[in-house]
Amino acid sequence: MMCPTYALDDVASTGAALLGWRNAAATPVRGGGNNRIFRLDGSGGTAALKLYPSQQDDARDRLGQEFAALSFLWGCGVRQVPRPLAQDRVRRCAAYEWVEGTPAGEAGPAEVDCLADFFVALQELRGRPGAEALAAASASCFSAQMVARQLQERLQRIGEVAANSSDLASFLEGTIRSAAAVTDRLRKECERAGIGFEQPLARSKCALSPSDFGLHNAVRRPDGSLTFVDFEYFGWDDPAKAVADVMLHPGTALSAELARRYRARVETALQRQDEHLGRRLDLFFPAIVLIWSLILLNEFLPERWVRRTLAGETAARTAAQARQLGKARELLARHLP
Numbered sequence: 404m405m406c407p408t409y410a411l412d413d414v415a416s417t418g419a420a421l422l423g424w425r426n427a428a429a430t431p432v433r434g435g436g437n438n439r440i441f442r443l444d445g446s447g448g449t450a451a452l453k454l455y456p457s458q459q460d461d462a463r464d465r466l467g468q469e470f471a472a473l474s475f476l477w478g479c480g481v482r483q484v485p486r487p488l489a490q491d492r493v494r495r496c497a498a499y500e501w502v503e504g505t506p507a508g509e510a511g512p513a514e515v516d517c518l519a520d521f522f523v524a525l526q527e528l529r530g531r532p533g534a535e536a537l538a539a540a541s542a543s544c545f546s547a548q549m550v551a552r553q554l555q556e557r558l559q560r561i562g563e564v565a566a567n568s569s570d571l572a573s574f575l576e577g578t579i580r581s582a583a584a585v586t587d588r589l590r591k592e593c594e595r596a597g598i599g600f601e602q603p604l605a606r607s608k609c610a611l612s613p614s615d616f617g618l619h620n621a622v623r624r625p626d627g628s629l630t631f632v633d634f635e636y637f638g639w640d641d642p643a644k645a646v647a648d649v650m651l652h653p654g655t656a657l658s659a660e661l662a663r664r665y666r667a668r669v670e671t672a673l674q675r676q677d678e679h680l681g682r683r684l685d686l687f688f689p690a691i692v693l694i695w696s697l698i699l700l701n702e703f704l705p706e707r708w709v710r711r712t713l714a715g716e717t718a719a720r721t722a723a724q725a726r727q728l729g730k731a732r733e734l735l736a737r738h739l740p
Contacts, residue, residue, distance in 0.1 A: 411441075418443040418452040421489045422498050442501060449501040450488060455635075457495065461706075465635035466490060468538055470497050472613075472637035475537060479528050483521060483630055502630045507621035514618055515661045517629050518649065519668035525611040526642075526673065540614040541636035544644045545603040547593045547683075550690045551586045557697040558582055564703050570728055571703055578693065581739060585689045592686050598679065608677045610642035619654025642673060643683035647691040651738075653699065653730060659737075692738040696731040703727075 419427035427445030439454045455466040473487040486500035565572040614636035650662040701707040
């Protein structure tokens with residue numbers, strides 16, 4: 404593992420060696436929830452060096468998944484993503500094209516349309532060589548049963564630490580009751596709609612999804628265009644799950660109107676190939692709302708907090724937990740009153 408606390412000289416020499424440059428200087432850019440990013444300036448120009456967490460802490464191969472995703476997309480002619488340059492599996496790092504720009508800013512109709520159009524464009528690549536070798540997206544769900552299982556697994560894990568916080572325990576009491584009701588309704592509504600609860604979605608209807616997708620992972624270039632970054636979780640998923648995730652992701656924080664706009668634009672574009680997309684989205688949505696309320700509580704999990712601090716989190720843990728618990732309550736109040 405390349406620890407994010409390495410001296411900048413060590414980061415620079417690692418990046419230069421990876422890229423075959425004579426020399427380089429490293430400047431910290433930002434810390435994501437699970438990685439660190441540096442700008443490299445050297446004999447070969449400018450690049451981004453990304454350091455990934457150890458798989459000892461998280462079995463998911465974020466480096467491999469992201470580098471494979473961007474290599475596939477770049478090979479298909481997609482230029483709204485950074486070009487992958489080189490990777491080092493031993494040191495858990497990769498170099499990418501440096502994307503000059505600023506944070507995307509707040510979402511408006513134009514930004515939402517850009518998000519939707521990019522997602523729709525990805526679906527045109529599903530039959531391209533190499534697509535079949537791409538992994539499932541992180542936290543993907545290919546059936547109603549998988550949605551329900553993911554909800555229960557997240558509830559169980561958060562429940563294991565609930566005794567450490569009376570506020571969290573109180574929140575979970577209501578959430579567990581809601582989850583039971585939502586899961587029961589999901590099973591019954593699937594049966595009524597003729598959608599098999601356990602039946603996985605046909606591969607022909609699965610979508611290529613960035614997974615952690617939204618304006619929080621976008622850079623606005625000087626010409627105003629958006630470039631999408633962070634593809635650690637990219638892969639195959641049910642488009643209903645993928646659309647719901649964008650609608651609910653706190654990083655982009657879409658208003659109800661903009662969330663409906665995103666859904667409508669994607670649904671309209673994909674309805675010919677997936678006539679039941681809208682119905683699945685309606686069925687899955689309450690459970691995915693609950694899932695997101697639990698994702699917001701990851702700061703309560705010891706292993707997640709360790710990764711946050713290694714990646715540059717500076718807020719006091721209790722303050723961060725209180726903030727996230729407030730967001731979780733707000734999310735449920737907004738979507739499951």
